[in-house]
Amino acid sequence: MYIEVEKGVHLFVQDIDPGPGSKPIFFVHGWPLNHKMFQYQFNVLPQYGFRCISMDIRGNGQSDKPWGGYSYNRLADDLAVVLDALKLENIVLLGFSIGGAITIRYMSRYGGRHVAKLALVDAVSPAFVKSPNSPYGVPKEQATTLINQMYDNLPKFLDDVSLTFFNRNLGAATLNWFAELGRESASYALIKLLQEAAREDVTDDLSKINVPTAIFHGVHDQLIPFKSGELTNQKIKGSQLYPLYNSGHGLPIDQSHEFNKLLMQFAK
Template sequence: MPYFDSHDGTSLFYTDWGQGEPVVFVAGAWLSSSSWEFQMMPMSESGLRCVAFDKRGHGRSDWPGHGYDYDNLADDLAALLDHLDLRGVTLVAHSMGCGEVIRYLSRHGDDRVSRIVLISPTAPLAVRTPDNPDGVDQARFDAVAADRAKDRPRWLAKNAQAFFATHLGNKISSELVEWTVQRCLDCSARAAHEVVRTGVCTDLREESAAVRVPTLIIHGDADASAPVWLCGRRLAKLVPGNVYHEYAGAGHGIFITHADRLNQDVLDFIAGTGR
């Protein structure tokens, strides 16, 4: 199986399917490269080279006890692009993975990157601060984290339906819900805690405003994990010249429940026909 060593020696697993223009997928918290199967299969068959990797602490990558801040995660992404010497890349990210892409651009530049797609982003800043008064109170995040740590399998199973917004009619089989929960459990307890804190508490407002590559932002208006009014819409106001799509009734698991529509939007954006 293919692995590469990151900047600090952490061994990271990746998949590499197809040939053509490269598209690199960056998963959100708890999920690994396997979560992108509904994008990588059709897109690799449509003439794109699709690459995804397991974040440190996730899936088949090493599970170190450190390095879950955006600097290290962005450096991991940079190490992958360097290892495969990818250029003209479309970066497609979900949830807090969007922050990894934004930090990558501010830390490593955009020489290798043609465009980015940010799906259900937790950026630009979710937590409440003196200059972000509409954010969610830190104490609330801490309480949720403490509850989740007591019984992570039960917490994930309990919150899975909200993740997919099934109460609004989004169709997903019980087997696929269970599969997604299992993917979320396939990361270390340290990683599960730290990456959420990184995604919630890191201020990416200034870096988002400095993005200079074409950007597509996709967010569901029923997202319980990254509320659209706090995340997607605000990010769309910051990133210069972006294309913004808001899906009615879509939750955070938009890459599964709305895979066909999302894939077409991404493909159109790559082809330069999307608006």
């Protein structure tokens, strides 16, 4: 289905509902991907009574690809419109990577409306770029280099990122699949999203989260270091940190079986 989030901009939403009484989990994907990255969750969780709803962030996957609107605030507003339109209540809101940052901003900006629990997965938090609030981020110069590589040769850039995304050898087919998901996005959307991540900081948003929160983070994450996950854990009152010891940044794929078990335990 498609939901209009502002005039002329429609987002693709997938809703896998196993039936009455199912518990809703709403998935927000990361960069440079789309909702298909959660296939190893969608294949399993509905069997255990979980309704899996996901959307493609604007510019990505099957959603519309406008030139503008890639700020964290606008993306949080998009999420709010979708949740309102679906009339969802008491959901588990799950955000992966930059999707984690978007869900954090949503929780702060909208007071956690519709949300009973929050799951952050390798979230871009507190910030992508190193700062006093986020000392484990990448240097600003490195972020600029990454953005410039997308301008110069996006296909090669996506292939290179795939090599650092996972912690184990998943084979050429999986790496090609990852890169192909990136190629379903508008190139300018990928650039703008990374530019936004490079300038944003969600530190002030973290203290406004007041629902049970689980932080799942790959210990070997090369993009958002595990120490950033530990820092996020410290800044969200009462949150629980779940280290995934054999995962890099792509833990829903690196350790899908372990992650699914932990997520279902948290979501029930």
